[in-house]
Amino acid sequence: LGGTWGNSTCSAMARTQARVAELTAILQADAIDLKKLEAFCDAGIPDQQQLRSLAWKILLGYLPLRRCDWESSLAKSRAQYQAFIKEFIVDVHKDSHEADSIVDPLGALSVEAGKSTWETFFKDNEILEQIDKDVHRLCPEFAFYKETAPLPRPQGIHALHDRVSRENLEAAVVSDTRSGIPALKRKQSSSSECSAVDDGSEKHWEVVERILFIYAKLNARSYIQGMNEILGVLYYVFVLDASAEWLPHAEADAFYCFVALMSTPALRECFFKNVDDTTAGIGSQLSNLTRKLNNHDPKVGALLDEQQLRPQYYAFRWVTLLFSQDLSLPDVIRLWDSILSAENRMDFVQNMCVSMLYAVRDKLLAGDFAHNMKLLQSYPRYFDMFELISKARDIQEQEEHLRRHEAFLRA
Numbered sequence: 267l268g269g270t271w272g273n274s275t276c277s278a279m280a281r282t283q284a285r286v287a288e289l290t291a292i293l294q295a296d297a298i299d300l301k302k303l304e305a306f307c308d309a310g311i312p313d314q315q316q317l318r319s320l321a322w323k324i325l326l327g328y329l330p331l332r333r334c335d336w337e338s339s340l341a342k343s344r345a346q347y348q349a350f351i352k353e354f355i356v357d358v359h360k361d362s363h364e365a366d367s368i369v370d371p372l373g374a375l376s377v378e379a380g381k382s383t384w385e386t387f388f389k390d391n392e393i394l395e396q397i398d399k400d401v402h403r404l405c406p407e408f409a410f411y412k413e414t415a416p417l418p419r420p421q422g423i424h425a426l427h428d429r430v431s432r433e434n435l436e437a438a439v440v441s442d443t444r445s446g447i448p449a450l451k452r453k454q455s456s457s458s459e460c461s462a463v464d465d466g467s468e469k470h471w472e473v474v475e476r477i478l479f480i481y482a483k484l485n486a487r488s489y490i491q492g493m494n495e496i497l498g499v500l501y502y503v504f505v506l507d508a509s510a511e512w513l514p515h516a517e518a519d520a521f522y523c524f525v526a527l528m529s530t531p532a533l534r535e536c537f538f539k540n541v542d543d544t545t546a547g548i549g550s551q552l553s554n555l556t557r558k559l560n561n562h563d564p565k566v567g568a569l570l571d572e573q574q575l576r577p578q579y580y581a582f583r584w585v586t587l588l589f590s591q592d593l594s595l596p597d598v599i600r601l602w603d604s605i606l607s608a609e610n611r612m613d614f615v616q617n618m619c620v621s622m623l624y625a626v627r628d629k630l631l632a633g634d635f636a637h638n639m640k641l642l643q644s645y646p647r648y649f650d651m652f653e654l655i656s657k658a659r660d661i662q663e664q665e666e667h668l669r670r671h672e673a674f675l676r677a
Contacts, residue, residue, distance in 0.1 A: 355480075391430060405595055418468070535548070580639070
Protein backbone atom coordinates (compact mmCIF):
# COMPACT_ATOMS: atom_id res chain seq x y z
CA LEU A 267 0.00 0.00 0.00
CA GLY A 268 2.83 2.38 0.91
CA GLY A 269 4.53 1.72 -2.41
CA THR A 270 1.29 2.32 -4.32
CA TRP A 271 0.72 5.61 -2.50
CA GLY A 272 4.30 6.67 -3.14
CA ASN A 273 4.08 5.84 -6.84
CA SER A 274 0.81 7.77 -7.12
CA THR A 275 2.32 10.80 -5.42
CA CYS A 276 5.37 10.73 -7.66
CA SER A 277 3.13 10.41 -10.70
CA ALA A 278 1.05 13.43 -9.63
CA MET A 279 4.18 15.47 -9.01
CA ALA A 280 5.53 14.51 -12.42
CA ARG A 281 2.28 15.60 -14.09
CA THR A 282 2.37 18.90 -12.22
CA GLN A 283 5.96 19.57 -13.21
CA ALA A 284 5.12 18.73 -16.81
CA ARG A 285 2.29 21.24 -16.77
CA VAL A 286 4.52 23.86 -15.16
CA ALA A 287 7.07 23.35 -17.93
CA GLU A 288 4.35 23.53 -20.60
CA LEU A 289 2.88 26.79 -19.29
CA THR A 290 6.32 28.29 -18.76
CA ALA A 291 7.11 27.59 -22.41
CA ILE A 292 3.86 29.25 -23.51
CA LEU A 293 4.55 32.35 -21.41
CA GLN A 294 8.18 32.65 -22.47
CA ALA A 295 7.45 32.64 -26.19
CA ASP A 296 8.35 35.87 -27.99
CA ALA A 297 4.78 36.05 -29.26
CA ILE A 298 2.32 34.37 -26.89
CA ASP A 299 -0.33 32.20 -28.52
CA LEU A 300 -3.50 33.39 -26.78
CA LYS A 301 -5.62 30.44 -27.88
CA LYS A 302 -3.05 27.99 -26.58
CA LEU A 303 -2.81 29.92 -23.30
CA GLU A 304 -6.60 29.96 -22.89
CA ALA A 305 -6.85 26.23 -23.55
CA PHE A 306 -4.14 25.50 -20.99
CA CYS A 307 -5.49 27.80 -18.26
CA ASP A 308 -9.03 26.47 -18.64
CA ALA A 309 -7.74 23.18 -17.22
CA GLY A 310 -6.29 24.97 -14.18
CA ILE A 311 -3.05 26.86 -13.61
CA PRO A 312 -0.39 25.23 -11.41
CA ASP A 313 0.16 26.98 -8.09
CA GLN A 314 3.87 27.47 -8.72
CA GLN A 315 6.42 30.04 -9.89
CA GLN A 316 4.11 33.04 -10.21
CA LEU A 317 2.46 31.45 -13.24
CA ARG A 318 -1.13 32.33 -12.37
CA SER A 319 -0.64 36.06 -11.83
CA LEU A 320 1.27 36.34 -15.10
CA ALA A 321 -1.28 34.30 -17.04
CA TRP A 322 -4.22 36.30 -15.67
CA LYS A 323 -2.58 39.57 -16.70
CA ILE A 324 -2.29 38.28 -20.25
CA LEU A 325 -5.80 36.82 -20.35
CA LEU A 326 -7.20 40.18 -19.20
CA GLY A 327 -5.26 42.05 -21.87
CA TYR A 328 -3.10 43.97 -19.41
CA LEU A 329 0.10 42.44 -20.77
CA PRO A 330 0.62 42.52 -24.56
CA LEU A 331 1.03 39.23 -26.37
CA ARG A 332 4.49 40.27 -27.59
CA ARG A 333 6.94 40.03 -24.72
CA CYS A 334 9.12 42.76 -26.22
CA ASP A 335 6.26 45.20 -25.52
CA TRP A 336 5.96 44.36 -21.83
CA GLU A 337 8.57 46.72 -20.43
CA SER A 338 7.27 49.87 -22.10
CA SER A 339 3.60 48.97 -21.54
CA LEU A 340 4.10 48.24 -17.85
CA ALA A 341 6.21 51.35 -17.29
CA LYS A 342 3.56 53.54 -18.87
CA SER A 343 0.66 51.98 -16.95
CA ARG A 344 2.40 51.98 -13.60
CA ALA A 345 3.52 55.59 -13.99
CA GLN A 346 -0.04 56.57 -14.87
CA TYR A 347 -1.35 54.85 -11.76
CA GLN A 348 1.10 56.75 -9.57
CA ALA A 349 -0.18 59.93 -11.19
CA PHE A 350 -3.74 58.90 -10.29
CA ILE A 351 -2.69 58.45 -6.66
CA LYS A 352 -1.15 61.90 -6.50
CA GLU A 353 -4.15 63.48 -8.21
CA PHE A 354 -6.99 61.79 -6.33
CA ILE A 355 -5.66 60.84 -2.90
CA VAL A 356 -5.54 64.39 -1.58
CA ASP A 357 -5.82 65.80 1.90
CA VAL A 358 -7.93 68.89 1.30
CA HIS A 359 -6.91 70.32 4.66
CA LYS A 360 -3.27 70.34 3.57
CA ASP A 361 -3.40 70.54 -0.20
CA SER A 362 -6.14 73.01 -0.98
CA HIS A 363 -5.15 76.65 -1.32
CA GLU A 364 -8.69 77.36 -0.19
CA ALA A 365 -8.24 75.66 3.17
CA ASP A 366 -6.84 78.63 5.12
CA SER A 367 -8.89 81.38 3.58
CA ILE A 368 -12.22 79.81 2.69
CA VAL A 369 -15.21 81.17 4.57
CA ASP A 370 -17.68 78.75 3.04
CA PRO A 371 -15.93 75.34 3.01
CA LEU A 372 -18.75 73.56 1.21
CA GLY A 373 -19.07 76.18 -1.50
CA ALA A 374 -22.74 76.40 -0.63
CA LEU A 375 -22.76 80.20 -0.88
CA SER A 376 -20.42 80.44 -3.83
CA VAL A 377 -21.51 81.17 -7.38
CA GLU A 378 -18.98 78.61 -8.59
CA ALA A 379 -20.01 75.98 -6.05
CA GLY A 380 -19.41 73.15 -8.51
CA LYS A 381 -15.73 73.99 -8.61
CA SER A 382 -15.19 73.98 -4.86
CA THR A 383 -12.48 71.62 -3.65
CA TRP A 384 -14.43 71.13 -0.44
CA GLU A 385 -17.63 70.23 -2.25
CA THR A 386 -15.76 67.59 -4.24
CA PHE A 387 -14.15 66.37 -1.04
CA PHE A 388 -17.46 65.75 0.71
CA LYS A 389 -19.10 64.20 -2.36
CA ASP A 390 -16.16 61.83 -2.64
CA ASN A 391 -16.56 60.94 1.02
CA GLU A 392 -20.09 59.69 0.39
CA ILE A 393 -18.77 56.96 -1.91
CA LEU A 394 -15.66 56.46 0.20
CA GLU A 395 -17.77 55.60 3.25
CA GLN A 396 -19.38 52.72 1.32
CA ILE A 397 -16.02 51.50 0.04
CA ASP A 398 -14.57 51.68 3.56
CA LYS A 399 -17.37 49.50 4.92
CA ASP A 400 -17.06 46.97 2.12
CA VAL A 401 -13.31 46.44 2.24
CA HIS A 402 -13.58 45.33 5.87
CA ARG A 403 -15.92 42.51 4.80
CA LEU A 404 -13.50 40.89 2.37
CA CYS A 405 -13.16 37.14 2.96
CA PRO A 406 -13.57 37.25 6.75
CA GLU A 407 -12.36 33.65 6.96
CA PHE A 408 -8.94 34.79 5.66
CA ALA A 409 -6.64 36.96 7.75
CA PHE A 410 -4.82 38.17 4.63
CA TYR A 411 -6.64 41.46 4.14
CA LYS A 412 -6.08 42.50 7.76
CA GLU A 413 -2.36 41.79 7.57
CA THR A 414 0.26 44.44 6.87
CA ALA A 415 1.05 44.94 3.18
CA PRO A 416 4.66 44.32 2.09
CA LEU A 417 5.16 47.92 0.99
CA PRO A 418 4.64 51.13 2.99
CA ARG A 419 1.97 53.64 2.07
CA PRO A 420 3.09 55.79 -0.90
CA GLN A 421 5.14 58.71 0.35
CA GLY A 422 3.16 61.85 1.05
CA ILE A 423 -0.20 60.06 0.75
CA HIS A 424 -2.65 60.02 3.64
CA ALA A 425 -4.76 57.03 4.63
CA LEU A 426 -8.22 57.17 3.07
CA HIS A 427 -9.83 55.56 6.10
CA ASP A 428 -8.90 58.67 8.12
CA ARG A 429 -11.47 60.58 6.12
CA VAL A 430 -14.33 58.39 7.26
CA SER A 431 -13.26 57.42 10.77
CA ARG A 432 -15.13 58.69 13.81
CA GLU A 433 -12.18 60.76 14.95
CA ASN A 434 -11.34 62.47 11.67
CA LEU A 435 -14.49 62.88 9.62
CA GLU A 436 -17.54 64.97 10.35
CA ALA A 437 -19.98 65.09 7.49
CA ALA A 438 -21.12 68.66 7.04
CA VAL A 439 -24.78 69.14 6.26
CA VAL A 440 -26.20 72.40 4.98
CA SER A 441 -29.61 73.42 6.29
CA ASP A 442 -31.63 76.61 6.40
CA THR A 443 -32.09 78.52 9.63
CA ARG A 444 -35.40 80.21 10.41
CA SER A 445 -33.99 83.38 8.89
CA GLY A 446 -33.31 81.56 5.64
CA ILE A 447 -29.52 81.78 5.98
CA PRO A 448 -27.69 78.50 5.27
CA ALA A 449 -26.07 77.04 8.36
CA LEU A 450 -23.72 74.13 8.90
CA LYS A 451 -24.55 71.17 11.08
CA ARG A 452 -22.02 68.54 12.04
CA LYS A 453 -22.63 64.80 12.01
CA GLN A 454 -20.04 62.23 12.94
CA SER A 455 -19.66 59.16 10.81
CA SER A 456 -19.35 55.66 12.17
CA SER A 457 -15.93 54.29 12.99
CA SER A 458 -14.23 51.54 11.04
CA GLU A 459 -14.51 47.98 12.27
CA CYS A 460 -10.86 47.24 11.53
CA SER A 461 -8.08 49.32 12.96
CA ALA A 462 -5.42 50.64 10.61
CA VAL A 463 -1.76 51.21 11.18
CA ASP A 464 -0.36 54.72 11.56
CA ASP A 465 3.40 54.17 11.27
CA GLY A 466 3.63 54.61 7.50
CA SER A 467 2.79 51.00 6.80
CA GLU A 468 -0.69 49.91 5.76
CA LYS A 469 -2.85 46.83 5.66
CA HIS A 470 -3.99 45.04 2.55
CA TRP A 471 -7.57 46.28 2.93
CA GLU A 472 -6.26 49.85 2.77
CA VAL A 473 -4.61 49.13 -0.59
CA VAL A 474 -7.85 47.64 -1.90
CA GLU A 475 -9.71 50.71 -0.61
CA ARG A 476 -7.36 53.04 -2.49
CA ILE A 477 -7.73 51.11 -5.75
CA LEU A 478 -11.53 51.20 -5.53
CA PHE A 479 -11.56 54.90 -4.70
CA ILE A 480 -9.37 55.73 -7.70
CA TYR A 481 -11.60 53.57 -9.90
CA ALA A 482 -14.66 55.45 -8.63
CA LYS A 483 -13.01 58.82 -9.24
CA LEU A 484 -12.24 57.84 -12.83
CA ASN A 485 -15.78 56.56 -13.42
CA ALA A 486 -17.99 59.36 -12.12
CA ARG A 487 -18.09 57.87 -8.60
CA SER A 488 -19.67 54.70 -10.04
CA TYR A 489 -18.64 52.35 -7.27
CA ILE A 490 -21.18 49.61 -6.63
CA GLN A 491 -21.15 47.31 -3.62
CA GLY A 492 -19.66 43.98 -4.64
CA MET A 493 -16.86 45.40 -6.76
CA ASN A 494 -14.69 45.00 -3.68
CA GLU A 495 -15.15 41.22 -3.88
CA ILE A 496 -13.95 41.05 -7.48
CA LEU A 497 -10.96 43.30 -6.89
CA GLY A 498 -10.13 41.40 -3.70
CA VAL A 499 -9.51 38.18 -5.64
CA LEU A 500 -7.25 39.87 -8.19
CA TYR A 501 -5.24 41.68 -5.53
CA TYR A 502 -4.85 38.53 -3.43
CA VAL A 503 -3.43 36.58 -6.37
CA PHE A 504 -1.13 39.39 -7.50
CA VAL A 505 0.37 39.76 -4.02
CA LEU A 506 0.78 36.12 -3.04
CA ASP A 507 1.69 34.88 -6.51
CA ALA A 508 4.27 37.58 -7.28
CA SER A 509 8.03 37.52 -7.66
CA ALA A 510 10.27 40.09 -5.99
CA GLU A 511 10.27 41.97 -9.30
CA TRP A 512 6.48 42.14 -9.64
CA LEU A 513 5.40 42.51 -6.00
CA PRO A 514 6.10 46.28 -5.70
CA HIS A 515 3.65 46.82 -8.56
CA ALA A 516 0.85 44.54 -7.35
CA GLU A 517 -1.41 47.51 -6.57
CA ALA A 518 -1.10 49.12 -9.99
CA ASP A 519 -1.37 45.77 -11.78
CA ALA A 520 -4.49 44.83 -9.79
CA PHE A 521 -6.05 48.20 -10.64
CA TYR A 522 -5.62 47.80 -14.38
CA CYS A 523 -6.73 44.17 -14.40
CA PHE A 524 -9.80 45.15 -12.38
CA VAL A 525 -10.55 47.89 -14.92
CA ALA A 526 -10.16 45.35 -17.73
CA LEU A 527 -12.47 42.83 -16.06
CA MET A 528 -15.08 45.47 -15.27
CA SER A 529 -14.90 46.62 -18.89
CA THR A 530 -16.45 43.31 -19.93
CA PRO A 531 -19.87 44.70 -21.00
CA ALA A 532 -21.92 41.78 -19.67
CA LEU A 533 -20.24 41.99 -16.26
CA ARG A 534 -20.14 45.76 -15.93
CA GLU A 535 -23.80 46.11 -16.83
CA CYS A 536 -24.76 43.52 -14.23
CA PHE A 537 -23.96 46.15 -11.60
CA PHE A 538 -26.30 48.83 -12.89
CA LYS A 539 -30.07 48.69 -12.53
CA ASN A 540 -30.73 50.98 -15.48
CA VAL A 541 -29.46 48.33 -17.91
CA ASP A 542 -31.40 45.38 -16.52
CA ASP A 543 -33.40 45.13 -19.73
CA THR A 544 -30.44 45.23 -22.13
CA THR A 545 -29.05 42.12 -23.76
CA ALA A 546 -26.11 42.22 -21.35
CA GLY A 547 -27.82 43.37 -18.14
CA ILE A 548 -28.39 41.19 -15.12
CA GLY A 549 -32.04 40.60 -16.09
CA SER A 550 -30.97 39.10 -19.39
CA GLN A 551 -28.18 37.10 -17.71
CA LEU A 552 -30.63 35.48 -15.31
CA SER A 553 -33.16 34.83 -18.08
CA ASN A 554 -30.47 32.99 -20.04
CA LEU A 555 -29.65 31.01 -16.91
CA THR A 556 -33.29 29.97 -16.55
CA ARG A 557 -33.44 28.95 -20.20
CA LYS A 558 -30.30 26.84 -19.89
CA LEU A 559 -31.54 25.17 -16.71
CA ASN A 560 -34.81 24.24 -18.40
CA ASN A 561 -32.90 22.82 -21.38
CA HIS A 562 -30.40 20.77 -19.40
CA ASP A 563 -32.37 19.83 -16.28
CA PRO A 564 -36.07 20.47 -16.98
CA LYS A 565 -37.16 18.66 -13.82
CA VAL A 566 -35.22 21.00 -11.52
CA GLY A 567 -36.22 23.98 -13.67
CA ALA A 568 -39.89 23.09 -13.33
CA LEU A 569 -39.59 22.61 -9.58
CA LEU A 570 -37.90 25.98 -9.00
CA ASP A 571 -40.54 27.62 -11.19
CA GLU A 572 -43.33 25.91 -9.25
CA GLN A 573 -41.79 27.05 -5.95
CA GLN A 574 -41.28 30.53 -7.45
CA LEU A 575 -37.63 30.34 -6.44
CA ARG A 576 -36.37 32.89 -8.95
CA PRO A 577 -32.69 33.09 -9.92
CA GLN A 578 -32.71 36.67 -8.57
CA TYR A 579 -32.89 35.14 -5.09
CA TYR A 580 -29.67 33.13 -5.36
CA ALA A 581 -27.88 33.50 -8.71
CA PHE A 582 -27.77 37.31 -8.75
CA ARG A 583 -24.78 37.19 -6.40
CA TRP A 584 -23.20 34.24 -8.20
CA VAL A 585 -23.23 36.09 -11.52
CA THR A 586 -22.37 39.64 -10.49
CA LEU A 587 -19.59 38.65 -8.07
CA LEU A 588 -18.29 35.74 -10.16
CA PHE A 589 -18.93 33.38 -7.23
CA SER A 590 -16.42 35.20 -5.02
CA GLN A 591 -18.80 35.35 -2.03
CA ASP A 592 -20.27 31.88 -2.27
CA LEU A 593 -17.28 29.60 -2.77
CA SER A 594 -14.03 29.26 -0.85
CA LEU A 595 -11.25 31.52 -2.07
CA PRO A 596 -9.06 28.64 -3.37
CA ASP A 597 -12.05 27.33 -5.35
CA VAL A 598 -12.82 30.82 -6.65
CA ILE A 599 -9.24 31.21 -7.86
CA ARG A 600 -9.36 27.85 -9.66
CA LEU A 601 -12.73 28.73 -11.17
CA TRP A 602 -11.43 32.07 -12.39
CA ASP A 603 -8.72 30.26 -14.34
CA SER A 604 -11.57 28.93 -16.48
CA ILE A 605 -13.71 32.08 -16.46
CA LEU A 606 -10.87 34.32 -17.62
CA SER A 607 -9.95 31.76 -20.29
CA ALA A 608 -13.46 31.52 -21.73
CA GLU A 609 -14.23 33.14 -25.07
CA ASN A 610 -17.54 34.34 -23.63
CA ARG A 611 -16.93 34.73 -19.91
CA MET A 612 -20.46 35.46 -18.80
CA ASP A 613 -21.83 32.60 -20.87
CA PHE A 614 -19.46 30.29 -19.02
CA VAL A 615 -20.61 31.84 -15.73
CA GLN A 616 -24.21 30.92 -16.60
CA ASN A 617 -23.13 27.37 -17.43
CA MET A 618 -21.36 27.19 -14.09
CA CYS A 619 -24.57 28.25 -12.34
CA VAL A 620 -26.45 25.41 -14.02
CA SER A 621 -23.66 23.01 -13.04
CA MET A 622 -23.96 24.08 -9.41
CA LEU A 623 -27.72 23.56 -9.49
CA TYR A 624 -27.25 20.13 -11.04
CA ALA A 625 -24.80 19.17 -8.28
CA VAL A 626 -27.49 19.69 -5.63
CA ARG A 627 -30.45 18.51 -7.73
CA ASP A 628 -31.33 15.60 -5.41
CA LYS A 629 -31.50 17.94 -2.41
CA LEU A 630 -33.54 20.45 -4.42
CA LEU A 631 -36.03 17.85 -5.62
CA ALA A 632 -36.54 16.64 -2.04
CA GLY A 633 -36.86 20.11 -0.52
CA ASP A 634 -39.54 22.75 -0.16
CA PHE A 635 -39.16 26.46 -0.90
CA ALA A 636 -37.60 27.35 2.46
CA HIS A 637 -35.11 24.48 2.34
CA ASN A 638 -34.10 25.16 -1.23
CA MET A 639 -33.75 28.90 -0.68
CA LYS A 640 -31.41 28.30 2.26
CA LEU A 641 -29.46 25.69 0.29
CA LEU A 642 -28.82 27.96 -2.69
CA GLN A 643 -28.13 31.10 -0.71
CA SER A 644 -25.58 29.21 1.41
CA TYR A 645 -24.19 26.93 -1.25
CA PRO A 646 -22.30 23.87 0.06
CA ARG A 647 -18.52 24.07 -0.21
CA TYR A 648 -17.73 20.37 -0.26
CA PHE A 649 -18.08 19.78 -4.01
CA ASP A 650 -15.06 19.08 -6.19
CA MET A 651 -14.42 22.23 -8.24
CA PHE A 652 -12.96 20.21 -11.11
CA GLU A 653 -16.21 18.22 -11.39
CA LEU A 654 -18.32 21.38 -11.34
CA ILE A 655 -16.20 22.97 -14.06
CA SER A 656 -16.29 19.77 -16.11
CA LYS A 657 -20.09 19.77 -16.00
CA ALA A 658 -20.11 23.43 -17.03
CA ARG A 659 -17.96 22.54 -20.05
CA ASP A 660 -20.38 19.73 -20.97
CA ILE A 661 -23.24 22.24 -20.88
CA GLN A 662 -21.21 24.58 -23.08
CA GLU A 663 -20.63 21.85 -25.65
CA GLN A 664 -24.33 20.95 -25.68
CA GLU A 665 -25.24 24.61 -26.12
CA GLU A 666 -22.86 24.93 -29.07
CA HIS A 667 -24.25 21.75 -30.62
CA LEU A 668 -27.79 23.10 -30.23
CA ARG A 669 -26.83 26.41 -31.87
CA ARG A 670 -25.22 24.61 -34.80
CA HIS A 671 -28.31 22.42 -35.21
CA GLU A 672 -30.64 25.44 -35.17
CA ALA A 673 -28.43 27.22 -37.69
CA PHE A 674 -28.57 24.15 -39.94
CA LEU A 675 -32.37 24.08 -39.77
CA ARG A 676 -32.57 27.77 -40.68
CA ALA A 677 -30.22 27.33 -43.65
